[in-house]
Amino acid sequence: MADLADQLTQLAVTPPGRALIAIIVGALTLIVAHGARSLSRRASANASWDQQLVLLVGRLAYIGVLILGVLGILELLVSPVVPALLGAVGLLGLAFGLAFQDVLKNFLSGVFLLLERPFRIGDEIRVGDFSGRVETVRLRVTVLKTADSRMVLLPNQQVYASAIVNETGYPMRQYLGAVRIDERRSLQGLLEEARTEVLRVHGIAADPPPAISLVPHLEFGPILEARYWIDYRNEDARLIQREVNAHLLALAAGGAMLNASELDGSESTNDAVTSRRQRAASQGPARKGGRGARI
Helix, strand or coil, X not given: CHHHHHHHHHHHCCHHHHHHHHHHHHHHHHHHHHHHXXXXXXXXXXXXXXXXXXXXXXXXXXXXXXXXXXXXXXXHHCHHHHHHHHHHHHXXXXXXXXXXXXXXXXXHHHHHHHHHCCCCCCCEEEECCEEEEEEEEXXXXXXXXXXCCCEEEEEHHHHHHCCEEECCCCCEEEEEEEEECCCCCCCCCHHHHHHHHHHHCCCECCCCCCEEEEECCCCCCCEEEEEEEEECCCCCHHHHHHHXXXXXXXXXXXXXXXXXXXXXCCEEHHHHXXXXXXXXXXXXCCCCCEECCCC
């Protein structure tokens, strides 16, 4: 037994023996790297981490084990060269960092986005002038899919440093329906009728309850406005909107639906009257709407 140990020791100090041991270490490194990646992904999935974060952790574990294995092989094959090699790697790393600062910033920003998780894969977000569904977070860019199926690649540094609006961060979202009321339609009891009809629509949340308002408008006259909440993750929001709009149109007795852009920039009633007098005095052509208090 002692003779066998001596023979193995002598073999290990010879170049062929070192090469054989290096091959064995390389094979073990690959096996351990695959195992570490699988274990890290399984542990991350059990912790309910983000899908992209699970992939990132698995990749880091795999690369870390490979680096250790490569250093071990270098130690076996070229032991005297390893210190000088490590010094050269350090200098190359410094030069690489200076030359590719933007790439490294985007990489680190992507890591922080995955760690802090201001959004998840599949969320609808808005960053600056861009909006869409998050497809994935790569090492350098965040990929968005717009409503018209276009791909937007945003640098991770830009996403991390900008204000992020997560449209799907909460399960409930408020929707607005507004209709111009026909001048022949009586306003008496209209609010109660509208509230009853809106509450009958399946999928509208009871808490918070819908808010029904009559809003005076200088251009369109009285407007029937309904604000309601929908659990858009579990309900078909577009179908519910169409049904609510149909009820509002029926109650308005021949009125017309108004979109949000037509209501933007409206003023309060007092401000609108003041503005109208000023415009009349100056004969200005511009006309602005007025929004009254909620009833």
